[in-house]
Amino acid sequence: xxxxxxxxxxxxxxxxxxxxxxxxxxxxxxxxxxxxxxxxxxxxxxxxxxxxxxxxxxxxxxxxxxxxxxxxxxxxxxxxxxxxxxxxxxxxxxxxxxxxxxxxxxxxxxxxxxxxxxxxxxxxxxxxxxxxxxxxxxxxxxxxxxxxxxxxxxxxxxxxxxxxxxxxxxxxxxxxxxxxxxxxxxxxxxxxxxxxxxx
Amino acid sequence: xxxxxxxxxxxxxxxxxxxxxxxxxxxxxxxxxxxxxxxxxxxxxxxxxxxxxxxxxxxxxxxxxxxxxxxxxxxxxxxxxxxxxxxxxxxxxxxxxxxxxxxxxxxxxxxxxxxxxxxxxxxxxxxxxxxxxxxxxxxxxxxxxxxxxxxxxxxxxxxxxxxxxxxxxxxxxxxxxxxxxxxxxxxxxxxxxxxxxxx
DNA sequence: CCACATTTGTAGCGAACACTACAGATATCT
DNA sequence: AGATATCTGTAGTGTTCGCTACAAATGTGG
Numbered sequence: 001x002x003x004x005x006x007x008x009x010x011x012x013x014x015x016x017x018x019x020x021x022x023x024x025x026x027x028x029x030x031x032x033x034x035x036x037x038x039x040x041x042x043x044x045x046x047x048x049x050x051x052x053x054x055x056x057x058x059x060x061x062x063x064x065x066x067x068x069x070x071x072x073x074x075x076x077x078x079x080x081x082x083x084x085x086x087x088x089x090x091x092x093x094x095x096x097x098x099x100x101x102x103x104x105x106x107x108x109x110x111x112x113x114x115x116x117x118x119x120x121x122x123x124x125x126x127x128x129x130x131x132x133x134x135x136x137x138x139x140x141x142x143x144x145x146x147x148x149x150x151x152x153x154x155x156x157x158x159x160x161x162x163x164x165x166x167x168x169x170x171x172x173x174x175x176x177x178x179x180x181x182x183x184x185x186x187x188x189x190x191x192x193x194x195x196x197x198x199x
Numbered sequence: 200x201x202x203x204x205x206x207x208x209x210x211x212x213x214x215x216x217x218x219x220x221x222x223x224x225x226x227x228x229x230x231x232x233x234x235x236x237x238x239x240x241x242x243x244x245x246x247x248x249x250x251x252x253x254x255x256x257x258x259x260x261x262x263x264x265x266x267x268x269x270x271x272x273x274x275x276x277x278x279x280x281x282x283x284x285x286x287x288x289x290x291x292x293x294x295x296x297x298x299x300x301x302x303x304x305x306x307x308x309x310x311x312x313x314x315x316x317x318x319x320x321x322x323x324x325x326x327x328x329x330x331x332x333x334x335x336x337x338x339x340x341x342x343x344x345x346x347x348x349x350x351x352x353x354x355x356x357x358x359x360x361x362x363x364x365x366x367x368x369x370x371x372x373x374x375x376x377x378x379x380x381x382x383x384x385x386x387x388x389x390x391x392x393x394x395x396x397x398x
Numbered sequence: 399c400c401a402c403a404t405t406t407g408t409a410g411c412g413a414a415c416a417c418t419a420c421a422g423a424t425a426t427c428t
Numbered sequence: 429a430g431a432t433a434t435c436t437g438t439a440g441t442g443t444t445c446g447c448t449a450c451a452a453a454t455g456t457g458g
Contacts, residue, residue: 002456004404028227029314032446042407043447049405053446104311112373113301113308115228117414126374160371160380161387168367172359174311175325181359188360192391201426203434231416241437242417248435252416316444 011049012063014039019060024102027057027111027121057110058124064106065128071095072135081143085162085193088136092166093182096173103177108170133163153197161196165189210248211262213238218259223301226256226310226320256309257323263305264327270294271334280342284361284392287335291365292381295372302376307369332362352396360395364388 017038021030032053036043050056075091078084096104103109110125111118140155149155169182216237220229231252235242249255274290277283295303302308306324313320339354348354368381 002402002404002454002458004402004456005406005454006456007405008454024312025314026225026227026310026312028225029310029312029317031314031444033444034315044408044449045406047447102312108370109312111225111228112303112311112370113223113225113228115224115230116233118228122373129370129374157383157387160376161384164367164371164384165364166367167370168363168365171307171311171328171366171370172363174321175328177359184356185360185363188356188391188395191394192387195390195394196387201424201428201432201434203426203432204424204436205426206435207424230414232414243419243438244436246417 007045007049009039009041009045014041014049015056015060015063018056019064019106020102022057022060023104023106023109026109027053028114028118054118054121057121061106061110061124061128065131068132072132076135076139081140081149081158081197082194084136084139084143085158086190088162089165089186089189090183092169093179093186096166096169097177097179097182103173104170105166105173108167109174129163129167133159136162149197158193158196161192162189206244206248208238208240208244210258213240213248214255214259214262217255218263218305219301221256221259222303222305222308225308226252227313227317253317253320256320260305260309260323260327264330267331271331275334275338280339280348280357280396281393283335283338283342284357285389287361288364288385288388289382291368292378292385295365295368296376296378296381302372303369304365304372307366308373328362328366332358335361348396357392357395360391361388 017040018035021035021038024030025034030053032043032046035053035056036046039046046056050059071091075084075087078087095101107125107129111121112125114121137155137159140149140153140158143149144151144153144155165185169177169185172185173182216239217234220234220237223229224233229252231242231245234252234255235245238245245255249258270290274283274286277286294300306328309324310317310320311324336354336358339348339352339357342348343350343352343354364384368376368384371384372381
C-alpha cells in the first residue's frame, strides 16, 4: 500500500513563521488566518500537522525551547557563576532587542493572562520559563560545590532573581526599550548578583 | 426639558469589577459577556457609559491609575531615596500577591502583545507604566538635589531598574510566585540599588 | 498501471465575538 | 401633568473566530 502524498512544506520553517506571529501578537491575538498566511499554507495543512491552534503553539514552543537550550548550554558553560550571570543578562538584552525577532521573548509576550478557552496557555509558557530558572539554579548549585560560590549563597534565590530581571526586560522591550537601555538594566542587576554572592 | 432616566449602577464599582476581569484574563481574553456579568449590567449600559470595550479598558485604567497614584504618593514621600526604593519594591511584592486582586499588575497582565484590532492597547498600558517610572526618576532627581544621592548617580537608570524588576515580579506572580518569593527578589534588588547609589 | 494513503486547496461550517436597534421604563424641567 | 431626555433589558445584528468536509492532487507499494 502507498504512503500518501508527501507534505509540501517544511514543518520547521513553518514553525519559525508561526513563532514570529505568536511572539508579535500573543497567543490570543494571533489568528489562524495570520498564521496560515505567514506559514504559507492553508488551514487543513495546519490542522493535519499540528492538530489545533494550541498544538501549533506547543510545537512552536518546542522549537523555541530547542534553540534556547542550545543558547543556554553556551551560557551555562561559562567558567564561573559570575560569568554565567553576566552572559545570561547581557545576551538576554541583545536577544530581546534583536531586530530579527519581535521584541521581548515568546515565553512572556505569548500571553501572561488569557481567556477561559486558553487558560492553560499561560501555564505552558510559565513551565518553559521555569525550565530556564531550573537550569540556572542547578548551575549555581554546581558552582557552590566547586567553591565558586560561598556556602551562604542560595542558588534558588539567585536563579529566581535573574529570571525576574530578564522577564522584566521583556516587558520593557515590548514597550520599545532599546538595547542600550536593557544592557544598563542588566549591568545594574549584575552588581546585585555580585553583592549577593559576597554576602 | 427632562434630563433623562438616571443611571441605575455605580460606574466606579462597575469599573472595579471590569478591572478584575481585564486583570485576570487580559484585554483580549476578557469578553463583553464576562465583563457585563461581572459588572451586573447589560451590554447597552456598558456601551452607553464607556463607548467600547477599549473605552471601558481606558476608564478602568484611569481608575487604576488613580488608586496607584495615591499609593505612589505615599511611596515617594519616604524620607530617602533608599527608603523610596525599599517601599516601592516591598509593597509591590505585597500588592502583586494580594488575594483581593488577580496576581501581578493590570498594566502588565492586561496585555503586552495584542492582535491587530487591539494594537494600541499595549501602548496604552505601556504609557501608564512609564508614568510610574517617571515619578520614580523625578523623585531621584530631587534626592540628588538634596544630596541624598551622589553626583555620579543616574536617576533614570535607577528608575528604569526598579521598574524592570517590578515588571519581572509581575511575570513571576502570574505563574504563581508567592509573596515570600517576590520579597526575596525585592530584597536582592534593593541591594543592587544600594550598590548603585554608592558608586 | 493500479490501489492506497496522505496532503492540498476551496469553500464553508457552527459558535462566539463586539456591538446595537428598539421599545419600555424612569427620571427632570416647564 | 406633559414633553423630553436618558437609561434599561430583550433580542438580536454582521463579522470574525477556530476549525473541517470534500474532492482533486500526488506520492508509494504491489
